[in-house]
Amino acid sequence: MKRQHNGIDWLGGLIILLTVITAGIHISLLFPDVVFILNGLGFLSLAAAYFLPVPFLAQRRKWVAWAFMAYTLLTILLWIAFGERSVLGFATKAVELALLISVWIDHRRRLTDIA
Numbered sequence: 001m002k003r004q005h006n007g008i009d010w011l012g013g014l015i016i017l018l019t020v021i022t023a024g025i026h027i028s029l030l031f032p033d034v035v036f037i038l039n040g041l042g043f044l045s046l047a048a049a050y051f052l053p054v055p056f057l058a059q060r061r062k063w064v065a066w067a068f069m070a071y072t073l074l075t076i077l078l079w080i081a082f083g084e085r086s087v088l089g090f091a092t093k094a095v096e097l098a099l100l101i102s103v104w105i106d107h108r109r110r111l112t113d114i115a
Contacts, residue, residue: 011106012051018099019047022075025092039075046071050103065107072100 008016026040046068049057057064076096083089 008051011102011109015099015102015106016047016051018095018102019043022092022095022099025088025095029088042071061110062107065103065110068103069100069107072096072103076100 023040023043026036029036049064050068076093079089079093
């Protein structure tokens with residue numbers, strides 16, 4: 001049976017909340033460092049692409065989800081390689097890890113709902 005996701009459920013709300021938290025931290029971190037601002041805007045853009053009902057993006061939701069997960073994972077890996085080990089750094093990575101897991105679960109759930 002095919003079920004379509006209409007609207008945003010609790011998991012979608014969690015993904016948006018986690019995205020806003022990590023984007024806010026990156027945008028405000030070392031302001032006006034362009035790299036951190038762009039990283040935060042990248043998170044917000046990917047969340048918008050994942051949730052907004054734009055036909056072009058809706059047809060490519062699988063790829064948007066993978067890009068969102070890859071972007072989040074890349075951010076975590078770059079912090080591991082180059083980031084400052086601080087309480088804020090570890091807290092932000094915890095938020096990003098929760099975001100990565102949440103997007104993965106939501107993506108898998110959407111696949112099983114469509115199949």
